[in-house]
Amino acid sequence: MKPAELTYLRVSTKAEALARLAEAGQDARLLAGGQSLVPMLNLRIARPSHLVDIGRLAELNRLGVVDGELYIGALVRHHVLAEHPLLARLVPVLAEAAGHIGHPAIRHRGTLAGSLAHADPSGELMAVAMLLDATVLVESSAADAREVPARELVLGPYETVLEPDEMITWLRVAAPRGGRTGFYEIVRRTGDFAVAGAAVQLPDDDAEPAVAVTFGAGAGYRVASVRPPDGTGTMAETLAELAHPEDGEHGRLRRTAVERAVRAARARGGAEDDG
Known part of the structure; x- marks a missing residue:
């Protein structure tokens, strides 16, 4: 058609x-x-x-650090997110997640804002934006620019808080707070939409909570935050249970994704894996 x-x-x-x-x-x-x-x-x-x-707006196809915060333009392509050395250094979990999107042809055309505004429950970039507690900058001609926390952007599958005359212009990520991040998704075939996935951030010390964001078909995005366990279970088990306590196939797959993302985060930090 x-x-x-x-x-x-x-x-x-x-x-x-x-x-x-x-x-x-x-x-x-x-x-x-x-x-x-x-x-x-x-x-x-x-x-x-x-x-x-808006595909040719060069002013929104750039990224950089301003006053210690990372700004990524709405039209930055997925392949740039996956390959840019600045992102690999500051937010490696974002670069890793972008590399999982579709196939190379899709990554060379798809944009950051397109993924965020589409609000597909299988979307990798929205999950990472939530994990990093990023801010989405939105503009319209009728009102002042506004800032929307990434965790408040999505109302449901394919639905956001954006008004019809609004456009995403930038994603702002605060300076990294330390810790280790990990990403894992489960797909039927390489390039398919994620059946289940997770992005996690583990703290360097007990003063900060660990955070997990799960995504994938079935249940949309979920954010879970927990202090280090007190001996009743491992970090991976605790986060996974908070994110998806329900039974069933979707719950099992998402718990598996959390556990493997935690394992990836621990491997990145060189720490001993506790499960």
Whole structure:
């Protein structure tokens, strides 16, 4: 199938994109990398009246550190997230997660903001943004820019708090607080959507909690935080149980993903694996 009739608008600046989005109204959609939206258009699951193409906005296709915080532009491609040396040094879990997205062709087209705004419950980047307690910067032409904590962006599968005239412009990550991070996902085949996955952050000392974010088809995103166990179980077991206490296949797979992500984090830090 092919998309339903629509008006295609290519813009050259962020200000123009916001203006066109506001003018078009609630039936407009932004086109960034198109890896999620274009198939939905072709199947006519999405039927916008206007398509605003922001794919060539160089001002949002960059990243860097400002005042000790990492800023990643909305249009930074997945393959850049996976390969950029700055991200590998500051937020290796983000680089690792980006490398798991789809296949190389998808990673060379897909964008950070496209993944976040799509809110697919199997999305790796949203899980890591939640883990890092990142902030999503959002703009519109009708109101002041606002900041949305990544953990508050998603309302449910494929649904966010974004208004129709709003656009994600940046992801801001605070300076790393130490600790070790790990990522693991379970897929049927390489490049498939994750059936279950987890991103975890372990503290360097007992003063900070360990955090796990699980994702995958079935239950959406879940965040669990726990202090180091007191002898009643291992860190992996405690986090896994908090994230998914329920029985069933999805719960079992997500608990497995947490345990293996914890193992990966411990291996990265050179610590002895306690399970």
